Amino acid sequence: QSGKYALVVKSAGNPFMEKVRDGFSDAINEVGGEVIYKAPAEPTVEAQIIMIEQLITQRVDAIAISANDPDALQPALQKAMNRGIKVLSLDSAVNPQSRMVHVNQADPEQIGRVQIQGIAEMIGYEGQIAVLSATSQATNQNLWIDWMKKELEKPEYDNMELVKVAYGDDLRDKSVSETEALLKSYPNLKGIIAPTTVGIAAAGKVLTDRDLAGEVYLTGLGLPSEMAEYIKNGVCPWMYLWNPIDLGYLAGQTAEALVKEDITGAVGESFTAGDLGQKEVIKAGDGTEIMLGAPFKFDADNIDEWKDVY
Amino acid sequence: MSEKSSENKMSLERIQQIREFSLIGFIVILSIFVQFRNSNFLTMSNIDDLLTNTAILSILAVGMMMVIITRGIDLSIGANLALSGMLTSMLVARYPGLHPIAALLLGTLIGLISGSIIGLLVAKFKILPIIATLGMMNVFRGVTFLISGGKWVSAYQMSDSFKAISTGSIFGINNLILIAVIIYIVFYYFINYTRTGRKIYAVGSSPDSAKVSGIDVTKITWMVYSIMGSLAGLSGVLWVSKFASAQSNTAAGYELNVIAACVIGGISIAGGEGKVTGLISGVLLYGILENALPMINVSPFWQNAIQGAVILIAVIVSALIKRRIGSSNKIRRED
Amino acid sequence: MGNNFDNEVALNREIRAEKEFNLKDFFFQWEWLLLLIFIAIHIMNAQLSPYYLNTYTLLDATMTFLDKAFIALSMTFVIIFGDIDISVGSTVALSSVIMAVLYNAGLSMPLAIGVCLLVGITAGFINGILIVKFKELSAVIITLSTMILYRGIAYIILEDQASGGFPMWFNFLGWGYIKTLIPFILIVFVVAAVIFYLLLHKTTFGRKVYAIGNNDVASLFSGVKVDKMKIIVFTLNGFMAALAALFLTSKMGSTRPNIASGYELDVIAMVVLGGVSTSGGKGKMIGVLLSIFIIGFLRYGLGLVNVPSQVILIIIGALLIFSVMVSNLLYGNKSD
Amino acid sequence: MSKYILELKNITKTFPGVKALDNVNFQLKAGEIHALMGENGAGKSTFIKVITGVHQPNGGEIYLNGEKINIKNPNDSKDLGIAAIYQHATSYPHLSVTENIFMGHEKIDSSTKRILWEDMHKAAEKHLQELGAEFDPRRRMSTLSVAQQQIVEIAKAISTNAEIIIMDEPTASLTKTESEDLYRITEKLQKIGTSIIFISHRFEDMYRLADRVTVLRDSQYIGTWGVNEVSNKDLIKAMVGREINQLFPKTEKEIGQEIMRVENLNRKGFFKDISFSLKEGEILAITGLVGAGRTELCESLFGLAEYDSGKIYFENQEVKINEVRDAMKLGIGYLPEDRQEQGLILDWELDKNITLTALDKISKNGWINRKKEKSIAKKLAEKVNVKARSIFDLAKQLSGGNQQKVVVAKLLTSDLKVIILDEPTKGVDVGAKSQIFEIMSDLAAQGYAIIMVSSEMPEVLGMGDRILVMRNGEITAKMNVEEADQEKILEAAMKEKK
């Protein structure tokens, strides 16, 4: 049985998404389906809406999307679902009304908390920390930052202080100047959490250039290839990310399960996701999701095997 | 009579000087304000950061200034920068032994080729600059996506010597600042003291006059876009070296920052007008805004609006000052 | 003119007032070339995708680009002036955000829509006033500043939030069909296009726009109220941006401060490919309309066969340059 | 070897649809001043552009000192020692006077190739002084008046040390005294051996300067004469192809009631204390030296620039003229000084140009009635006798004089009472001039009141009923034409105050 499976990502030219695509293709190839990969040149929701319309016209069987906006795709995706297309989101979710199920790389709560735990360990549970995020309206990041703040309320962090959340807009130049501003405005800063790939690499570069390894610690979410340099030189002892290939693979498997109508995206259903084994649909807010697993920790010991992968 | 002529003597230079002074005054006031809010602002290390971070913008601005003087515009520089940055860093990743100077030259050459294609379109095929560069912006960006295959070139793939291009320093001055200063000196001389440099103004001030007085308008136009391209190519190498990462969407939209810096610096979009000294103050003001806003803890949601308002106020104030001087000059002629 | 005048009877010479029909002149128009490209694109798309040549697809395709196209209609006037307005994307965002926020604060939807349009009008009016009051500054720099400023205000208002939850009927704007076939937006656009066509080519208003674009000094000396005209046109452009905001917002069901970024370049490309020269005074509405549909259908058709967006980028860029180059070669450059 | 320094044989030049030069011959003797005359559109400017390499001829040969040469571009001619002052200013408005003079042949340090600014400023100052000009060479070109810009153009030509200097209507925007300066310079150049080609529509210029005169008509070579060998009448006939009996055709008319009165009008920095009255059917000539503020006065009367104080009465009612529409509503029409920049839309057809001032007339509720438009345009174009094929000719295709007639036609679309004409015959040939004057007289006879600004004495005396002389923004003399003469006017125009 074949079919057309579409994967829509945030924007073109993103190595992480290229790996998601590989995993997705692996899953679809197992059943002999056709993969349609779509990546807008700019990360805008307007471009994604157009792509969804094109996919509807092509009568695909399923659309898996990593959304540039959780809400703005709702009318387009509902139109798709009305035409019988199975819709799921991955990586960056759409709201529950716009999807049948979300494939979650990691629990936002866990992502938020683990980064605080990481930085706390690095700085010895004491001192000022700051967050360098992507854009001020990036939903993913904002959700994680909220969980970070909740984690910080625990008593073991009483000696730690979150002094600022800065936004580098996922632009290299801006992320660099924001990092520099942090260092200057808070001379006692001990740690930076950057839950975004461009931000963490820019921060890593600034700390490296200023020889601040061992004085200011960096962690967050980053691409192994981008961060290899800074993990090895000690600026960022470790950081987290999930495996994009597995993420893509799970999304592909989920899409197939939806198309075959093994699942409908309701809580409690379960299916076999190829190599990843049995997966269950669980409740997430108003909607449902399938969880990939815990975020993966990259450190000096394992970074070399990953830096060439993505 | 001699009194009259000495008064007149001031008019051309005076107007521009006062305009620059007003901009510098604005910069000083802004700096004092920021310093008041964050005492780290006027420290050596921050000024060093500020200049380093503004260096690439300032290099691009010199090229853009010449383009704008000839009544043109170049929207493709961000894409051009990304293309040459990507190509160069891919090469560096493959041949880590590549000498940094060779990398710089290579990037400049790629930029030169891209720029001269645009020059050809504008000068020879008479395509309006905004269309030619808008079209080529798409093409360069697309080509960058394609050759990189969606991959980035990361820090670990770049040799230390390559990364040192932008982190290294001579006499304690960062290389980027140094390169920018050299470029400014060279172009200051070129624009003000060579015949070819003056022809740029002639072409912008009146292309028809230039044509009948035997200036090769096509050649000058072509040259200007080629220079712009070369500077964008050079900036591409500096950029990827500075940030130790090459993405296909590097510097997307950066052209608008450069154009904004130019217009703040008094380069008239209508052509024929603009000076290197004015440009420097424009670039500085822009750099300070970028540097200062993160330092004074304004809400990130306010940064855009503040930036827009400051640019608007800066250009309006300088226009008003210019107007003032212009009209008093006219009245002075009467007696 | 040569020698065919007999100077002895030169006085009170008759001057012809009928246009001779010249086949060459007639076909030697930019618009015909655009029409050819337009047809070629449909043929190509039909070859590439089996889904393409189908009433539903073709009509549906228009829904993907018509929101911007509204702005292109009024931007045509702006560019004929020899000016430019790069703040339109930000105006879309600002008017959309204010509408959403007011609706969610309890304003009724029709009123919120009214406010949306009013915001657009105000934003355009401010552009116009600044441009008229500071003539030495050129529209580029002024609208560059307001572009940053207007979006900045949208950010201040909505910060990182999205705002939506509009009533069901509002959905109709962006997604509705008339007789389940013709997209509502297409009908509105056709009406708007006809109005703008007539306005530009058949009225004194349009005539004055061309006059100002060609020579504003001579227009002023001829009694054209140049400043007033400019303010009206920029205000109109703001209004059209707000209209586009309505459709876009409906399309997305919610709004954010970062919507419609990069719209200005898309809109300018549409107008310019349509044969409207950025140096002012030249261009026809028909050309702009053709170019809107050329770019739109080309994008859609290539997307339909899943050509990577980076390749589409290259194709659109090359098309823009190629077509202008051909027109320069064919019709010669007027300034030369 | 040859007795001619420059010789052109059988030069032909066609533009798409126009044959601008048809087998034209021309010989320039070394050290002579040679006048080139002919109607507007005869091909004079095109001819000199062929010599300077701006245009390439379609046929014919050019000899310099008996040697056949090939001039491919303006640089070639510059290298050969030919310099030209073009009819339409070829200046760089944003640059300094010095740069305008030296663009392309800047003074540079021979080893470093560095531009020597100070040397250039000094040299420029010297050139300007030679020309009797007082302004500073560091000034920006755009701040100069038209006449001053013209002087810069001349300085530019002199600065190249050319052997042949061509001047295309250099006196068109100069007043009498300034023209005198120019004559002096030209003669000085001749004395040091420069050969000069001088194009002008003024006979005065020719008689004062030229040794020989060549006439072109309708792109063709008509003949060359020694200036003293040919009568004025024959020369005009050669140029126009018909006889002109009366250059200033003043018709009998009745001067009616006062229509407009200006009292103590002031605009700071431009004019002060201007008072005069104007009657129906009257031609009021305003003259003075360049820079006297006449244009500025006209602009204020037409609502283009606000006046600071003073009163304007129109048909005995006090009125305030704030913008052009106000003036037009009252029935004031204005023919601006610079027809190309201010009067016409060069890329437009004649019909659209003509009706631009009368869009209300050809439209209903804003809808343009093309049929009506075309018929009005045709009527008016014929009325002012424009030399054109059809009303769809582009304005830029017409020669200067015909362009001026189109601007006059624009005025006639409105129901005017007062017509202000600023230098209406600048750069216009005798034939067209007489036609323009004819139209003027006609209009005056129909009861229009006319204000005519002119720097040309014969015109002022020939056409004006009353004469106002301005100097430095003030009126220094008012007289009736009967009591006026050249001396009186000049004295008032140059009277030093203080």
Ligand SMILES: Nc1ncnc2c1ncn2[C@@H]1O[C@H](COP(=O)(O)OP(=O)(O)OP(=O)(O)O)[C@@H](O)[C@H]1O
């Ligand atoms: N670039 C051009 N393209 C087309 N036609 C031209 C061009 N230049 C001049 N002509 C035409 O050639 C003819 C001669 O023009 P030219 O300017 O030489 O006349 P002129 O004798 O200098 O007139 P005037 O006294 O008004 O300056 C005119 O019919 C003019 O319209």
Ligand SMILES: Nc1ncnc2c1ncn2[C@@H]1O[C@H](COP(=O)(O)OP(=O)(O)OP(=O)(O)O)[C@@H](O)[C@H]1O
């Ligand atoms: N470029 C300028 N800069 C300053 N003031 C000027 C300039 N041009 C003109 N003016 C002012 O305007 C007055 C009148 O100038 P203008 O030469 O236009 O007068 P005009 O009498 O109309 O002369 P024309 O014979 O050229 O028409 C001058 O006396 C001067 O005060």
Ligand SMILES: [Mg+2]
């Ligand atoms: Mg001429």
Ligand SMILES: [Mg+2]
């Ligand atoms: Mg005047």
